[in-house]
Amino acid sequence: MNDESQRYSPTRFRVDLVDRLNYSRMASKRDVLRVDPEMDEWVQKHFPSMVIDDLDALTKKIQEALPRYYQVSVCTAESPTLRVLLDEFQSFSDKTASEMTHLGIAVRPAMGGLTQQALVVVGQRLHDFSPEALTEKKDEAFFSRCLHCKHPHIVRVSREQNSLGLECPECRRTYAVVAADSERKFRYVNEFLTGYAPPAVFAKDISRIYQLFTICSAVHGNCIYTRDPGVKKDATDAWQTSLETQRLGQGDCEDSAIYLCDWLISRGYNARVALGRYGDLGGHAWVVVKMNDVEYLLESTESAPDPRDPPLVSKVGARYVPEVLFDRFALYVRSTPGQSWRNSDGYFSGKLWTRIEPRSLNPSTEPLPVSKLTADSGKVDPSKMARTSKPSPAAAPFLELEDIPRDAAVWQMPLAVGAQTVK
CATH class of the missing domain: 3.40.33.10 (CAP)
Known part of the structure; x- marks a missing residue:
């Protein structure tokens, strides 16, 4: 032997x-x-x-x-x-x-x-979670790690949903939101803000506040509200980039909000898209802008704002309850999950909102606590899994920004705002 x-x-x-x-x-x-x-x-x-x-x-x-x-x-x-x-x-x-x-x-x-x-x-x-993995692989479970508390866990996804948010099972805070575009390719939602800047020409003496409302009015006049065709009642729809929305001339609330926010950021405004709820009507998306320490709430699906009665957050924001905000570079989530919202709290407060960069969700080889396994088991303890939820209103590395897309249509529609005119 x-x-x-x-x-x-x-x-x-x-x-x-x-x-x-x-x-x-x-x-x-x-x-x-x-x-x-x-x-x-x-x-x-x-x-x-x-x-x-x-x-x-x-x-x-x-x-x-x-x-x-x-x-x-x-x-x-x-x-x-x-x-x-x-x-x-x-x-x-x-x-x-x-x-x-x-x-x-x-x-x-x-x-x-x-x-x-x-x-x-x-x-x-498990493969590491990323929008690319979600697009390319048929897996229903991925490995991930919370960007807030670093807790590792499993992410289960539903292939029927075109958008979903990832909530950590440990700290209960959202740390990523992804959505599929019209080609069924997933990306982090902030990556839908691609640097869109239509070549509009503004009068030299137009004020920043009038320019803000002029852009908002242009979006209202060139984007008809519509739901994606064929979308089921309980399913989330595909998201559009600003250029797609401009080409189609239509989109739903998050499409027009992205359209408006992208243009405003290109013009130097401190703007964010807000995902959340509006009153008892359910999920919604809108845009918030901060200028001269004043916060404005801009609806991209309703009538254009009146500069003589500006939509201040403190005045019109009572029925709006934001859950997630994003700009081109980051996601902003509530610092205290489950905290009640008051419109006087503000959309740009560093105490109320935590800034995270989804692309910092890098692959990791460290272990994650999954299920209590038997000798031959595939059952997963729900407490060790991320909670995935569809954002109420509804990749590649971060897109290279361009000032003006080459194939963007030039704005020719005259639009009067007060005494100012823009073409």
Whole structure:
């Protein structure tokens, strides 16, 4: 037996066992399992001193150390020799789920060196969440990490929704909102503000406040409110960029709000799109602007504002309840989740709103706490999963901004605002 052990090493056994597990998968046309260095290193490090008398306790220990895996299966076997030990895993190889992607293997002597024991851990390793992964992959679960409290967790998504928000299960704060465009490509919502700046020419003596209302009136006059065709009652629709909305001449509340906000930012205004609720009517999107320490609330779907009676947040904002704000570079969420909203609180307060950059949601290899697993389990504890919700009104790296899109139509519609005129 000692001679046999010297001729057939644990390293050779590991290689042969991987092949043995994959032969069965290839025969049934399933993807082969790959050795995960992180999992393999952990299993080899801890298996020599591991007590294996309760598989549920073992999987819980694996969960605590390597919980990036959505599903985990474990199998142990013991035999006088490593060659015979290979056959002990035959039935396990036939039963590994097709969703499993990676594995780790460890071997140790048992019974004072009279036998050999092996541990195989097979799991479904999750991809990191990103708009690109959501677009390209068919997965329904991803790995993510809260940008507020750094809590790692699983994100479950619904493919029926074109937009969704990610809420951390630990701190209960939203840390990302993504939406699909007309080509079904997902991006963070702030990336819909692409730097749109129509080549409008304003009179030299027009004031900033009149220019603000002129732009708002132009958006009202050139964007007919409409829901996306074919959108179900409970489904969220596709989002449009400003240039798409201008070309189509129509859009719903978030499309026209993006259209208006993008133009205002290009003209140097401190503007944000707000997603939230309007009274009892449900989800809505609007635009807020801060100028000279005064906050304005601009509706992109109703009548144009009257400069003689400007829509101040303190005056018209009582029925508007914002949940998320965004500009071109960042997302702004409530600093205290669940806090009641008063329109006097303000949309630009650093105490009330926390600024986060969704693109800082970089891939991570650190573990995340997922479900309490059994010896062969794919069930996930809801407390360890992000809450995904569709934003009420409804990629690539951050888009390179341009002052004027080459194919943007030149504004030719004369629009009078008070005594000022713009073409």
